[in-house]
Amino acid sequence: MRLLVLGGTEFVGRAVADAAPARGWQVTVFHRGRHDPPAGAVSLLGDRADSDGLAALGVGAWDVVVDTWAGAPTAVRDAARLLAGRAGHYVYVSSRSVYAHPAPAGLTEAAPVVDGSPDAGEVAYPQAKRGGELAATGAFGDRALLVRAGLILGPRENVGRLPWWLTRIARGGPVLAPGPRDLPLQYIDVRDLADWILGAVDRGLGGPYNLVGPPGHTTMRDLLDTCVGVTGAPAELCWAEPDTILAAGIQPWNDLPLWLPPGDLHAALHGTDVTKALATGLRCRPVAETVADTWTWLRSLSGRPPLRTDHAPVGLAPEKEAEILRSLGRHAD
Incomplete structure (x- = not known):
């Protein structure tokens, strides 16, 4: 081919x-x-x-x-x-x-x-x-x-969502973690996306396909716990309820990448039907592999990861995180 x-x-x-x-x-x-x-x-x-x-x-x-x-x-x-x-x-x-x-x-x-x-x-x-x-x-x-x-994660990510979480957690100390802990996340590892595309070409497929992992492939807690584990950082996840985060003026998705509070938007973005893709060969690796390989890639870089210029930077400003941590009775280092 x-x-x-x-x-x-x-x-x-x-x-x-x-x-x-x-x-x-x-x-x-x-x-x-x-x-x-x-x-x-x-x-x-x-x-x-x-x-x-x-x-x-x-x-x-x-x-x-x-x-x-x-x-x-x-x-x-x-x-x-x-x-x-x-x-x-x-x-x-x-x-x-x-x-x-x-x-x-x-x-x-x-x-x-x-x-x-x-x-x-x-x-x-x-x-x-x-x-x-x-x-x-x-x-x-x-x-x-x-x-x-859908949401695409993995090594070489050039939007910076998972890299931001890994870099923040690697700094250690109290880390603002947006709840609820069992909030389901739906995403696709870029390598699984690539493998499905090549397999679909072999099958001669055409037309539209939703390409993202199954709903609930992981949760916010599993993702962030895995970030703590792979970085080995002395970080403590400080969980906050969605109402507390929103009341502080923190923007979902942009300030806290990957996170949307429960509601219609979350259900729409993290509840896509992927029956058609699964029936045509989509396979999704565990979240631990995606996180660990992204961290390995980040550590291989001599500087900051390259980011797309057509996306606004993501991530919560340290002073804003420190402010909400104080309101929770915690203090960032």
Whole structure:
């Protein structure tokens, strides 16, 4: 199999490019040259934001293209049209964000989606991903596979959610832990996502698939306890009820990454139906493996982990954490 990854040097694209050689696939990555390509991959340079940015893709043929683009849908449209006659399948890594609000718990791939256009320029993230889906299907029809990923964690994470928790806990001392402890979390390890994508290509799958682990794959307590264990830090988790956290002006998801208080939004984001993906080979590794491998990766870096520039930084400011810890009768070191 000849695989072309549009991107291929960072988080999701890199996981796909890294997993393919084990299957005997030949890998080509098309990227801007800002990061080193995977070992053994053919590297093509270009910037999709430029008017002639796809020139390096003007020749060549591939069995499958994997595209993780999250910006203007026109970039997906132009690439898909260019490659439609020279590639067998087009995998577009989309997002659960394409579903219309309010999104019910247990939603399937048949749930309503937001409006989008393959001809749109810069638009909001849900509309951008939906436009990308339409661009892929417009050029490839039923040869397009739409991977509606949920929360993605694991080594090389470039949003910084799990890395923030690991880094904070590694500092030790009292750590604000958002409750309830048994709050279920639904996510996908990036390597499990990559393995499913490659297996789906082998099966010739097309159309939309929700791609995230089963609901309740782990809990807030299990995740943070595992962070304490793998870092070996002298950290103490200080659990606080959701009302206490919200009353302090702390923002769920951004200030305290991964966490949403119980309610409709949590149920929608952490209760997706993944029956279709599980029936087609999705396998999810234990949370302990995801956390431990992410920590190993973080420690291998000479500096801070690279973060996406199109995401606002995540994590609670130390002074804000210290303030709420004092209100709980604890004092940060």
